[in-house]
Amino acid sequence: MLTLDKIYHASYVLKDVIRPTDMIKATNIDTDCELYLKTENLQITGAFKARGAYYKISQLTEEEREKGVIACSAGNHAQGVARAAQKFGIKSTICMPNSAPISKVEATKSYGAEVVLVEGTYDDAHDKSVELQKETGATFIHPFDDELVIAGQGTIGLEILNQLPDVDAVIVPIGGGGLISGVAYAIKSLNPNVKVYGVQSAGAPSMYLSIAHGEVETLPSVNTFADGIAVKTPGELTFDLCNKYVDEIITVTDDELATAILTLIEKQKLISEGAGAVSVAAALFNKFPVKGKKVCCLVSGGNIDVTILSRVIDRGLQKTGRLAEFTIALTDKPGELTTVARVISKLGANVVAVSHDRADLNTDINSCYLRLSLETRNHEHIQKIKEELMKKGYRIVQG
DSSP: OOOHHHHHHHHHHHTTTSOOOOEEEOTTSOOSSEEEEEEGGGSGGGBTHHHHHHHHHHTOOHHHHHHOEEEEOSSHHHHHHHHHHHHHTOOEEEEEETTSOHHHHHHHHHTTOEEEEESSOHHHHHHHHHHHHHHHOOEEOOSSSOHHHHHHHHHHHHHHHHHOTTOOEEEEEOSSSHHHHHHHHHHHHHOTTSEEEEEEETTOOHHHHHHHHTSOOOOSOOOOSOGGGOOSSOOHHHHHHHHHHOOEEEEEOHHHHHHHHHHHHHHHOOOOOHHHHHHHHHHHTTOSSOTTSEEEEEEOBOOOOHHHHHHHHHHHHHHTTSEEEEEEEEEOSTTHHHHHHHHHHHTTOEEEEEEEESOOTTSOTTEEEEEEEEEOSSHHHHHHHHHHHHHTTOEEEEO
């Protein structure tokens, strides 16, 4: 049974091991609420998972420690388990999906863990870890469906109430449900008036659908760049806790998520991974009834692969109208490109890429396609550029 006493005990055990992360007022982010950020992306190992993993391993018996631990993870739980095992001097084996970011795999190895890459998703890695656990007798450290792991994550709830006692609502990411279960239990036990909201990726809505349909459901597949919450099946224990203590769960798209990551970088100088930024995406796009309220968004992790980050930034720029791509049909004669460039320059946009295609079979013999990538200010700016080009007689094929 999860109890408040266990969460307080976890807080005591963790006090010299993890970082009590800052609560930052996000004055630069434009939302309808008074927004605060609980920065678990700045936690040791770069994510909240260090809390639950360490507390669980700290409670193992000497006999259990001798046999080592095994876990499955898309990356953050892996690092938490590996680091805790290293601290206690015990062997750790971590099964990770082969799609996990290289940075997370290498970080896990750096803590001394043996990493087993498994083809498929997190759930496939889970099945492999269960198989290895039976062979070795090591203790399985579940990433979310374990009361001690949940108690460790619940320490964040205690910190939120200490740092922001008059908070009205807390928005929390959901993958398998361990984080929100612990946070919601702690907060609702101490102040039932605080709303606790959960957010999943629209490409991996396992808990969202399970709660909506009243039973744990398994998704046939998941599709999101937020690898930390790409879970096909939520936990049985976490399902029950979410059902009881979480006020509402919604989903956000990957485009909304990309916008949130970009906003955190530009406005708050914070790096978040996809899983960590879903809470901010929910606030940015007004997914919950929090207008005028004091709201804490839990930014759960910052371990984003830099190659993914560059793509996410581009997507976020497109979503906010800061990057536009046009394909213009024009007559293939001298001076046409100069005229187009003059229109764009006059309106204050910046050309970052140009492609001139004469060979497209969809064009007339004496025509060509001009493809442009532009840095723009917003969607209104893009529309103004389109209107001016059309006034000059150009036909916009795409964009």
